[in-house]
Amino acid sequence: MKKNKILLTSLAATFLILGGSLVSCGDNNNGGEVPGGGNPQDPVKEITSLTIRPEYKHVDMAVGDYIFVDQELYEILPSGLPAKQRRVEVTILEGEDVVSYEDQLLTAIGAGEATIEVSSEVKPELKDTFTVSAVNPVFDRNMSTTSFFDMTYETDPENPRVTSPDESTGDLIFANVSGTKWYAESTIKPISVASTEYYPKFGITSNSLGTDADTANSSFYYFLNAYIGEGDTPNYNWTDVGFCEVRGAEGWAWNPGITNGDARHNDGFYQNPEPLTLNDSFKMGMARDGIRYYFWFNDTYIGCFDIMQDLIPADVPSAPGLFEFNSNVEFSKYSATADEAVVDEKIASIGEDIKLITTVADD
Incomplete structure (x- = not known):
């Protein structure tokens, strides 16, 4: 068929x-x-x-x-x-x-x-x-930038996957999954990166569904920091895992003029034991519970972070999604749930050592 x-x-x-x-x-x-x-x-x-x-x-x-x-x-x-x-x-x-x-x-x-x-x-x-x-689709057609992605096998019963063959930047927002408590995961395989992109990243996002001026379009990104660099010896061995707050549509924490009072980031709070490169597959998972986000990498729990109270407030819903920066990426084995019992069980599996991250970049 x-x-x-x-x-x-x-x-x-x-x-x-x-x-x-x-x-x-x-x-x-x-x-x-x-x-x-x-x-x-x-x-x-x-x-x-x-x-x-x-x-x-x-x-x-x-x-x-x-x-x-x-x-x-x-x-x-x-x-x-x-x-x-x-x-x-x-x-x-x-x-x-x-x-x-x-x-x-x-x-x-x-x-x-x-x-x-x-x-x-x-x-x-x-x-x-x-x-x-x-x-029913896995990814919301209105919230996602699906024009950048090949959705042919999005719901394939044997091997569901979505690819972005044109080295684009885009988000895939899960359909019918939102709230203040949810969990999302995906296997990610970067295939290529645009020649003009020196700081590619791929991972999971939390997209605010707030409607007022303070919360609309704000988001939070959890990613593999695939830093390549602009020198004569590009780097294709990646170990750093990080996160970034985004205030509004354009207030990325690492942008010029954005202070830590606006948004914060940490591009390497965790180092994967084995370097990753193009065509390597890895798994990322993220849970939201109010303003706290919990992170898993290759099924290993690696820490949690409390975003700014007024970025996406604890009572403002958000939708989970997947994202890439100027890359050709294959996302597969993806899933998301807002079932509170399931999310509570996932968080409870962490135990007492929650590894709360408090360090952020100075810029």
């Missing part, structure tokens, strides 16, 4: 401009008659078959994603048909609460199964069907 790549780019970017005409392959096809100016007495070509391409007989989607129902999905024969012979009707036979269809776009609107029929307008007896399985 093939996983089909889900399109997350803008609609305008998906069309081809050929000879000044906007070309599509569905109901509003603007392709002209058969080129070449043949004998007017020759019979007009007529459609003889319409079939769904084998790789699209079953499509897996996450709620909120969409695909195009066009001639990439189905095949019409013979080739070179006039526009009228290529027009199709799309009908949702089952699952109108699972998918919707409009202007060649089939959108997953709810979890479940659906059956869709594609038939010829001129010969309705020529038709074929395909099925859709839609699941």
Whole structure:
């Protein structure tokens, strides 16, 4: 059963401009008659078959994603048909609460199964069907910068993963997980880093859901500090694990003009025993309980930190997520929960030595 790549780019970017005409392959096809100016007495070509391409007989989607129902999905024969012979009707036979269809776009609107029929307008007896399985997404499409990520295997039952092949900066915020107490984890594999990025970082974030001016957009980041440097001998052996507070949208603690009264950071409160480099996988976990954040690295508990009271206050909810800086990263085996009993059990497993971190950078 093939996983089909889900399109997350803008609609305008998906069309081809050929000879000044906007070309599509569905109901509003603007392709002209058969080129070449043949004998007017020759019979007009007529459609003889319409079939769904084998790789699209079953499509897996996450709620909120969409695909195009066009001639990439189905095949019409013979080739070179006039526009009228290529027009199709799309009908949702089952699952109108699972998918919707409009202007060649089939959108997953709810979890479940659906059956869709594609038939010829001129010969309705020529038709074929395909099925859709839609699941609730792992990552929120509105809060995440999903345009930077390949979400094809986000919900794959055997090996769920998300990659960012264009060495981008972005966040993946977990869907339907938020509150003042939660736990999130993921396996992370950095594959490459943009040539202009000397301080890449990847890890877990807490994104404020506060709505007032003091808490909106504030966040907290826990990361592997993959410092490369700007010299002639770049560093690709990374051991430092750190954190950074961000006040508002741009008040990163290490930015010029940001004091420790605004936001704080510690880029190396823990050193992993073995250096990590590109294509190495490691696991990070973070729990929130009010203003206190607990950290795990490769399933080893490594410490906790109390963020500033007014950054994301103890009673203001936040959402966990994953992030990267100008990198190609694969995130896999990810999960998040706001079940208080589960989070309490995770925190209780630490024992009495909570390793409270009080040291921050002076800048």
